[in-house]
Amino acid sequence: MSANADTSAKAALTQPMREAPSLSLTERLIVMPVVLPLLTFVIILVLWEAATRVFAIPSFILPAPTRIIEGFSAVTPSRWSAHVWATLRVALIGYLVAIAVSLPIAIGLAKSRLMSRALYPLLVVIQSVPVVAVAPIIIVVLGTDDAPRVVITFMIAFFPLVVSMTTGLMATPPELIELSRSLRAPQYREITQIRLPYAVPYIFSGLKISVTLAVIGAVVAEFVAADVGIGFFIQFSTSMFRLPQAWAGLVVLVAMSLFLFQVVSLSQRLFFPWSLPKERR
């Protein structure tokens, strides 16, 4: 009797918990961002394998996942890591350079009407230049080491960053700017203490778009001129008609993009939890 009352009391106590589930740290940091997308990925793989077998699709059209896995062993692990590192290095350097350059430009665009009038059209023109088409020119001008590849990566990753940062810097409630002015605070603190933190959600959406673009940029550069890197590896394998091997390279690229994207999302969740919509904290 009393035991019964006890359980129902407990049930009553846990009731609100069930209605508003609060996620544990592991759930927040690992299950939600990593396990769930991974699961989706595995399901797609299984369907893919089944399809290639059922319809007997030749491997040069669409290799089965198992064939692609075999493709991984075509190259030694140390060679793989050399390819991965080459692409990752260029993507990351280009990405960081794009961040470092876009931030001051975004501040200028947001703060000064003059600068935005003068610079914005130029930025749009630069953005409209098909990077794939200028890539060979850049390689000719800058040589064949990392520098041209970083520049190409930078050009692809840069624009979304400037746009999102500028939008974010201008999204501050005007009242806070008035508060800042009414305090007669130094101008730069309006940027550092109000506008930049307010821009964090916008900046992160730009960072997420650009990090995958940076990988694309590095690959495009490798297509044009490289002797190492995943992009080079894919192109080389394709030219040798080793399609499962090329697909293995593609898988590595996707994994790399996915990984970088998750690193960016995770840092937002860790360092700026307030910048996420409430239900996703």
Next chain:
Amino acid sequence: MGLATNAIDFRAVGQVFATESGPLTALDDVNLTIAQHEFVAVLGPSGCGKSTLLRLTAGLMLPTEGKVSVYRQPVTRPRDDVGIVFQQATLLPWANVLDNVTFPARHKRGRVGAPDRERAAEVIAAVGLKGFEARLPAELSGGMQQRVGIARALFLNPDILLMDEPFSALDALTRDAMGYELLKLWQASPKTVMFITHSIPEAVLLADRVIVMSARPGRIVADMPVPLGRPRDESALRAPEVQDFAAHLRELLIAKEPSL
């Protein structure tokens, strides 16, 4: 003696904005004097220039005509002794209550010292938020957020408090409670208050004087003392002469509201 001092003085003030559809007269020939520690409510239809009146007083803009003075000095830029409370609390979402309240110090001087934190504790207690110092704005109700906004404005101990429809985003009950608390704060530490509102009961409950404005161009159409002593409570508000006063204000406002 104290009442003889003018805190805020508008002399033939006009404000014309250049807009895409031509010049827009937001204020026209506004004359207004607010004594030190007087509580003045400004009532008027939307767009009649109430916020403009407040911005001019705050020194956030300069009038295109006439003169605005605070303590006999022409207003040319924002002053240290003027605090502002906005319609939305507009707190920093990443900063907790304490950091939001001390924000003026951090923003103005770049640092928050021990005396600042003491002062913050004082104003946080005064607005009834003791114990909530570590909460983020998103964890507070609208009323509590606006209390933080008021505490932030009081933090630098301004002599003049400018409030732009500070309670209009709150539900009716919270709004009444906040009104009474504002009166308590004002009585404990007298300040000159310019209180902009759309609500006649709120203006009558809070103010010594009510200014009524008309729209396009924004003009002062009435300037009347509230026929009520202090302290005030619900029953005082139900007195017939107060009801008549409120009815009169309503007539003025309806007459000035553009017909639908």
